[in-house]
Amino acid sequence: xxxxxxxxxxxxxxxxxxxDDIGPDEMILSMGPQHPSTHGVLRIELxxxxxxxxxxxxxxxxxxxxxxxxxxxxxxxxxxxxxDRLDYVASMGNSLGYALAVEKLLAIEPSPYxxxxxxxxxxxxxxxxxxxxxxxxxxxxxxxxxxxxLLRDREKILxxxxxxxxxxxLYNYNWIGGxxxxxxxxxxxxxxxxxxxxxxVTWPELVNLLIGNRIFIExxxxxxxxxxxxxISYDLxxxxxxxxxxxxxxxxxxxxxxxxxxxxxxPVGEGRHGPLGSCFDRNWVRVVEMKESARIISQALDRLxxxxxxxxxxxVPKRAKPxxxxxxxxxxxxxxxxxxxxxxxxxxxxxxxxxxKSPCFTAMSAFHHVAxxxxxxxxxxxxxxxxxxxxxxxx
Amino acid sequence: xxxxxxxxxxQEKFGADVVGPLxxxxxxxxxxxxxxxxxxxxxxxxxxxxxxxxxxxxxxxDLPKEKDQPRMEVVYHLFSYTHFHRFAxxxxxxxxGARVPTVEATWGVANWHEREAYDLFGIVFEGHSDLRRxxxxxxxxxxxxxxxxxDPDFYNGMRVKPTEQMAERALKGEEFGTGPFRxxxxxxxxxxxxx
Numbered sequence: 064x065x066x067x068x069x070x071x072x073x074x075x076x077x078x079x080x081x082x083d084d085i086g087p088d089e090m091i092l093s094m095g096p097q098h099p100s101t102h103g104v105l106r107i108e109l110x111x112x113x114x115x116x117x118x119x120x121x122x123x124x125x126x127x128x129x130x131x132x133x134x135x136x137x138x139x140x141x142x143x144x145x146x147d148r149l150d151y152v153a154s155m156g157n158s159l160g161y162a163l164a165v166e167k168l169l170a171i172e173p174s175p176y177x178x179x180x181x182x183x184x185x186x187x188x189x190x191x192x193x194x195x196x197x198x199x200x201x202x203x204x205x206x207x208x209x210x211x212x213l214l215r216d217r218e219k220i221l222x223x224x225x226x227x228x229x230x231x232x233l234y235n236y237n238w239i240g241g242x243x244x245x246x247x248x249x250x251x252x253x254x255x256x257x258x259x260x261x262x263x264v265t266w267p268e269l270v271n272l273l274i275g276n277r278i279f280i281e282x283x284x285x286x287x288x289x290x291x292x293x294x295i296s297y298d299l300x301x302x303x304x305x306x307x308x309x310x311x312x313x314x315x316x317x318x319x320x321x322x323x324x325x326x327x328x329x330p331v332g333e334g335r336h337g338p339l340g341s342c343f344d345r346n347w348v349r350v351v352e353m354k355e356s357a358r359i360i361s362q363a364l365d366r367l368x369x370x371x372x373x374x375x376x377x378x379v380p381k382r383a384k385p386x387x388x389x390x391x392x393x394x395x396x397x398x399x400x401x402x403x404x405x406x407x408x409x410x411x412x413x414x415x416x417x418x419x420k421s422p423c424f425t426a427m428s429a430f431h432h433v434a435x436x437x438x439x440x441x442x443x444x445x446x447x448x449x450x451x452x453x454x455x456x457x458x
Numbered sequence: 459x460x461x462x463x464x465x466x467x468x469q470e471k472f473g474a475d476v477v478g479p480l481x482x483x484x485x486x487x488x489x490x491x492x493x494x495x496x497x498x499x500x501x502x503x504x505x506x507x508x509x510x511x512x513x514x515x516x517x518x519x520d521l522p523k524e525k526d527q528p529r530m531e532v533v534y535h536l537f538s539y540t541h542f543h544r545f546a547x548x549x550x551x552x553x554x555g556a557r558v559p560t561v562e563a564t565w566g567v568a569n570w571h572e573r574e575a576y577d578l579f580g581i582v583f584e585g586h587s588d589l590r591r592x593x594x595x596x597x598x599x600x601x602x603x604x605x606x607x608x609d610p611d612f613y614n615g616m617r618v619k620p621t622e623q624m625a626e627r628a629l630k631g632e633e634f635g636t637g638p639f640r641x642x643x644x645x646x647x648x649x650x651x652x653x
Binding site: 316415 | 485511512513514515517519520533535539542546565566567569570578591592593594595602603
């Protein structure tokens with residue numbers, strides 16, 4: 064193989080690998096950025112020895128759209144449409160996180176009616192997002208049918224979003240201090256139908272077709288094990304962290320939007336088919352979480368029916384201009400803890416600095432650790448199990 | 459522990475190198491002397507009463523108009539999965555030739571966060587294992603999140619910022635892209651622009 068390494072090494076040098084780093088029997092394999100299973104434009108350089116991966120190095124930035132620079136040039140409410148485009152599979156969660164951060168700066172507390180709608184939307188979005196995550200994960204591993212079933216059910220949730228705010232993917236819905244639109248008449252009934260169907264059809268189907276499937280279990284249960292220490296050191300959050308056995312959920316630990324009023328469990332990985340923290344555990348957590356989200360939605364719908372209707376734009380500030388200060392606010396987005404660090408200088412109507420701590424960014428930074436010593440085919444299983452969305456990594 | 463207690467503990471250990479707590483808005487923080495940040499970070503993680511084992515976020519902020527002294531700040535937001543408390547550290551660095559010791563050894567995630575701060579602000583993290591650009595292309599010039607940033611006119615020979623004349627024509631609704639780009643005399647050296 065030594066004759067074949069001349070060309071790859073020239074490309075390797077540009078990214079910091081030296082000729083000594085690559086052994087005589089090894090080669091560099093560039094995976095992506097146009098690879099269907101990298102969930103976007105992610106490129107991974109692998110040093111491989113046959114089928115075994117010795118070293119993996121992710122390259123990101125192909126989807127960099129200068130989110131943080133744009134934020135400095137628009138006013139506070141103007142940032143919200145940009146946040147939608149971070150994690151475009153779960154836009155409701157992104158704008159909610161940003162709205163919460165700026166509301167802290169401005170000391171605005173939205174009415175319980177608004178908060179309940181926010182909870183419903185966030186949890187519907189969580190189900191929709193996990194449908195894509197688990198569905199595409201199955202597809203990466205060769206199971207095509209569950210993906211179609213899950214997208215069919217996600218469609219119903221998107222219909223409700225479209226009915227409410229006119230958009231199917233990028234909603235601009237959670238405004239600072241309120242919402243862009245009130246829910247339409249018949250919203251509660253439609254949501255109840257979705258939840259009932261989810262409990263009766265989607266979830267059992269998902270468990271029977273994919274998660275309980277022998278092939279799926281064999282393929283994922285012993286792959287990509289992330290220990291508790293590694294998960295915390297690399298700031299893995301959300302289902303990735305809980306898959307490693309840490310029962311930490313911001314909705315329980317630091318409740319926002321009145322999450323303390325709802326009854327739900329925090330599922331954690333159990334390592335039931337292999338070591339704890341494997342690809343299977345992370346997906347298992349996602350699947351159980353969907354069930355818990357459905358529970359929260361049912362309770363929130365009950366609350367919404369009893370609550371007095373208020374104007375959802377009542378507390379939306381005419382001109383958002385916070386006093387000098389800074390805030391770091393986190394919320395539990397479907398992919399993990401999404402943090403916004405917002406600095407206000409007290410003189411301008413646009414943020415002085417916005418930094419997004421994206422859960423996918425931190426998950427991807429642990430990738431090289433987990434990918435060491437696995438087979439090339441398992442790299443596919445690994446990327447999908449972290450459920451990364453490149454829009455959020457590259458911002 | 460409350461932020462005030464954490465601050466007292468840090469000041470007992472590091473003396474005058476830790477200044478604080480400074481409470482602005484809702485998040486209290488201390489300012490640490492730049493040279494000692496790696497030590498303070500390791501202490502924060504190892505001390506059994508603190509166990510700040512999670513780096514939530516590492517951000518850089520450019521403050522060229524600060525009254526006392528124009529500077530950049532690096533902010534470390536920390537969290538403990540043992541005691542469930544939060545805290546923040548800050549270091550102040552000069553705007554030119556900023557150098558900060560890396561905290562990569564303490565929190566693995568700092569590796570990518572520090573690369574991002576280097577990429578967008580030009581802060582050099584000393585002792586970092588792999589300090590390369592992360593979001594921008596390898597051959598990018600400058601650090602765009604600095605407040606004195608101006609957009610370049612060209613990138614690799616391609617015009618990326620429209621001239622005033624081009625912007626004017628675009629505003630008038632004339633076709634933008636093919637016309638002005640192709641016949642712009644300033645762009646004549648670009649291969650293929652003459653066709």
